[in-house]
Amino acid sequence: MKLFSFWRSLATYRVRIALNLKGLKPEVVNIDLMKGDQRQPQFKAVNPQMVIPALIDGDGPVLFESLAIIEYLDEVHPHPPLLPTEPRARAFVRGIAQIVAADSHPLLVPRVRNYLTGELKLDQAGVLKWTRHWVAEALNAIEAHLANDGMTGKFCCGEQPSIGDICLASQAAGAGFFELDLKPYPTFSRVVDACMQIEAFAAAHPLKQPGAPVSHQ
Amino acid sequence: MKLFSFWRSLATYRVRIALNLKGLKPEVVNIDLMKGDQRQPQFKAVNPQMVIPALIDGDGPVLFESLAIIEYLDEVHPHPPLLPTEPRARAFVRGIAQIVAADSHPLLVPRVRNYLTGELKLDQAGVLKWTRHWVAEALNAIEAHLANDGMTGKFCCGEQPSIGDICLASQAAGAGFFELDLKPYPTFSRVVDACMQIEAFAAAHPLKQPGAPVSHQ
Missing domain, CATH: 1.20.1050.10 (Glutathione S-transferase Yfyf (Class Pi); Chain A, domain 2)
Known part of the structure; x- marks a missing residue:
């Protein structure tokens, strides 16, 4: 599992919390938003929107958008749950x-x-x-x-x-x-x-x- | 079930599609965003954020935010599903x-x-x-x-x-x-x-x- 992250990104902060709560430790790739790393071809190939967070988990296409990633993590790794049941x-x-x-x-x-x-x-x-x-x-x-x-x-x-x-x-x-x-x-x-x-x-x-x-x- | 709606609201359009797909027909309350109905006290009491859509279903507090409402409708009325299974x-x-x-x-x-x-x-x-x-x-x-x-x-x-x-x-x-x-x-x-x-x-x-x-x- 590979997380594209930057210290200041609040959306990536959300995903980091979810990963920590689940006890998951992905490889972290730093995308320096201040230097414009997100607009470089190698990251655009990962996420065409050129934003973070982006998460790679196995062979599938990249996972994108913080809340979609968090719900995915919650479905694949259900404990502890990140949503109530009702x-x-x-x-x-x-x-x-x-x-x-x-x-x-x-x-x-x-x-x-x-x-x-x-x-x-x-x-x-x-x-x-x-x-x-x-x-x-x-x-x-x-x-x-x-x-x-x-x-x-x-x-x-x-x-x-x-x-x-x-x-x-x-x-x-x-x-x-x-x-x-x-x-x-x-x-x-x-x-x-x-x-x-x-x-x-x-x-x-x-x-x-x-x-x-x-x-x- | 009561939907607070306005013709032009794109977020409410999303909820209307979901309701239609599920075959649900709520009472519709018109909130004229151009006249500022959303800032009137009677609507602020329904949704303190003064935005639509807002959905009332039974006795609980108001349901708010289009995607949260759509996922709720999908959980309470599962057919036809609005999300894939995988x-x-x-x-x-x-x-x-x-x-x-x-x-x-x-x-x-x-x-x-x-x-x-x-x-x-x-x-x-x-x-x-x-x-x-x-x-x-x-x-x-x-x-x-x-x-x-x-x-x-x-x-x-x-x-x-x-x-x-x-x-x-x-x-x-x-x-x-x-x-x-x-x-x-x-x-x-x-x-x-x-x-x-x-x-x-x-x-x-x-x-x-x-x-x-x-x-x-």
């Missing part, structure tokens, strides 16, 4: 996961920030305002669901970490990169704190990966 | 679905277009260029996966429509709204044509819904 609970953690992975994170990725600065000539303050806006919009929605839907326990849904918690951890790391105040989101913060007590989450954190700065500012 | 095939259709629902569509939604025009003072030509850019980026990735990964048959994966095809149909509708030329994407176009032969897809199309213009330009 359909409504599964929908809840998948919904939380998608607020992060669909509504928030895709607005912050390098290719979008590059369009904002290159095509739209936005300055760094404008880009920071943009990123904080979309991180906060998602956090407002997440906090409301966690606090009000009656699903949340120690973790996003009940007492076991799930794909929802994996995504909350990546949202918290993103909020850290962009220095967002998390005080307005107490349920979110409590659940993320519980996640970060788990070695599988903590060891997968962007700032613990090879190439990461000692302190990201 | 894990790698499931990962493929989920990956295709997420290129649409995570990497492309969230960059085109009204709240993002409003930020571009309101906050960034982008004119309509600039917004159109932005939307076409992100629709095309996703189409490039989708076409490469469909043409090269060895999974694609009449539909996205094999001979039965799946959650991947549902998302391809919404991507095609979005490309139509923004008048993108689909010639560079022959595999994508062929699969979408096959989908649109199915009444469940055709009847769910945005331009077939109450309130839609006769011809969208």
Whole structure:
């Protein structure tokens, strides 16, 4: 098993957590997004979208998209499960996961920030305002669901970490990169704190990966 | 069962296709995104994120996020299945679905277009260029996966429509709204044509819904 990864990639962070929870240790190939490794022919041959994460498992075509990879890992290596068993609970953690992975994170990725600065000539303050806006919009929605839907326990849904918690951890790391105040989101913060007590989450954190700065500012 | 819907919402289009394929006929509540119904208190009480689709099924909290709702419908009403059975095939259709629902569509939604025009003072030509850019980026990735990964048959994966095809149909509708030329994407176009032969897809199309213009330009 081979994971294409970069320390800062929040989507790859999600897959790293899932791999750690399952006790899987793939070979890690570093794709330096800042140097443009993702646009080199050898990686384009692996993933035509030129984004990470990408996972190779055996002979099949590459696995792509963080949530699809995590559900695959959960189906092929069912223990410990990354989704609850009851359909409504599964929908809840998948919904939380998608607020992060669909509504928030895709607005912050390098290719979008590059369009904002290159095509739209936005300055760094404008880009920071943009990123904080979309991180906060998602956090407002997440906090409301966690606090009000009656699903949340120690973790996003009940007492076991799930794909929802994996995504909350990546949202918290993103909020850290962009220095967002998390005080307005107490349920979110409590659940993320519980996640970060788990070695599988903590060891997968962007700032613990090879190439990461000692302190990201 | 109650679906909060609007003719133009591509995410709700996805859920409408799934409901049609399953033969389910929920009550439909119109949330006029152009008039701002989604920000009214009565809808905010249903979905704090103030976005559609939202589905109420029985007494539980609201179901949210299109792909989470579709997987829920597939688990509770398993026939006909909306995912293949083999894990790698499931990962493929989920990956295709997420290129649409995570990497492309969230960059085109009204709240993002409003930020571009309101906050960034982008004119309509600039917004159109932005939307076409992100629709095309996703189409490039989708076409490469469909043409090269060895999974694609009449539909996205094999001979039965799946959650991947549902998302391809919404991507095609979005490309139509923004008048993108689909010639560079022959595999994508062929699969979408096959989908649109199915009444469940055709009847769910945005331009077939109450309130839609006769011809969208």
